[in-house]
Amino acid sequence: MKRAFPILAVFTALLLGYAFYEAMWVAPMERTMGDVQRIFYYHVPSAWTAFLLFFVNLVASVIYLIRRNEKADALAVVSAEVGVVFCTVVLVTGPIWARPVWGIWWTWDIRLTTTLVLWLIYVSYLVLRRFSDSSQTPKLAAVLAIFGALDVPLVYFSIWFFRTQHPQPVIGGGGSIDPRMLHVLLLNWLAFSCFALLICWARYRLERLQREADELESLESLRGVVQ
Amino acid sequence: MSSLRAITLATLTKDIRLEWRSRDAINSMLFFSLLVVVVFSFSFDPNAEESREIAGGLIWVAFLFAAVVALNQTWARELRNQVLDAYRVSPSPANGLFLAKALGNFILVSLLEAVMAPLFIIFYNLRALGPAWQLIPVALLGTWALVVNGTFFAAMSLRTRSREIMLPLLLFPISIPAVQSMVEATRILLAGDGSARFWIVLLLTYDVVFTTACLALFETVLQAE
DSSP, X not given: OTTHHHHHHHHHHHHHHHHHHIIIIISOOBTTTBXXXXXXXXXXXXXXXXHHHHHHHHHHHHHHHHHOOHHHHHHHHHHHHHHHHHXXXXXXXXXXXXXXXXXXXXXXXXXXXXXXXXXXXXXXXXXXXXXXXXXXXXXXHHHHHHHHXXXXXXXXXXXXXXXXXXXXXXXXXSOOOOHHHHHHHHHHHHHHHHHHHHHHHHHHHHHHHHHHHHHHHHHHHHHHHHO | OHHHHHHHXXXXXXXXXXXXXXXXXXXXXXXXXXXXXXXXXXXXOOOHHHHHHHHHHHHHHHHHHHHHHHHHHTTHHHHGGGHHHHHHHSXXXXXXXXXXXXXXXXXXXXXXXXXXXXXXXXXXXXOOSSOGGGHHHHHHHHHHHHHHHHHHHHHHHTTSSSHHHHHHHHHHHHHHHHHHHHHHHHHHHHHTOSOOXXXXXXXHHHHHXXXXXXHHHHHHHHHOO
């Protein structure tokens, strides 16, 4: 298992490089938007990866609440942290694209707002984890993750009532896309997913080691008290 | 079931009696929201037409901030003398305690709204152009939406460092759809453009979903120590 990590690292690096080349030079230029559109190959894969990670966080939180499994909690921390990073990328690349194309940085559109609220919820999740230092933090954090998951559909509906400005979703939204662009997009998504997996893996190992070290330290200090 | 009701009633009457004798929370909330109203009034200085558009937002933001003041006090009383620990080891249903606290906060915040709403009407020269009676269900559902989650998150933030600041950090992101519904419904009813039904139904859904979630998960949070 440990040997697989460097292999995945090299594979991810190669894939990211290749996907970058494809996105910058091979993918056809968009007729009306020009080169600015190429940010789409980073914006959309980051969004998909972030949503996937938040979903992993929810599943891990539910498993933790039912089974009280230490590994599930470590996975929940890791997926929330990496998910917030990818979600930040989405929220930063969006306005960079929107300014030249829509003429505005931001609009209270359904997908933008839902993503922003999701980001806020997960930042508050990380703040809770940071501020709470008892051994019960995992339980509280798992409860908050469930509340966040319940909140997202309500946010979606509340904004759905307004007119929406964001381009239709690429897959399943009825929008049409050049097959070459779709190819590059999927390639980038694969690269981003591998990248996310790589970071999560490293962070997960770190988290587990950190907990082991903490445990040893408290055992050590207890032993000191006994002697 | 009967023990749930007994616990709820006992805790609720105790809290209300304590509040009635000290009037700490209600006084600080009233003064706080009065300050917010005055400060907003200075900073925007709207005419009658504009106030109809923005009053919904101002009123609810003022009540949200004021509610946080009360919510932060919810559990403080039970922490002194280890009352909460006694609750934990007692066989009484945890949800009774939660319901009592949420209802207590609901009564407190509703009272605040009843006192502050006339003041808002005077300061902003409000006159509703839509069916004004619908503001009552909006206020009741909206207040419950704020306090049910607020009471729950206040219990959660008991375990954290600097818990007073933790509550709004947890509560505000989750409350965004509820606040948006209240603000939009109030705006529609004041300005009289269209029907507020969608927002009232959304508020009701929010209340049902989160009340269920709170009751299902409160035991876990209470036992977390």
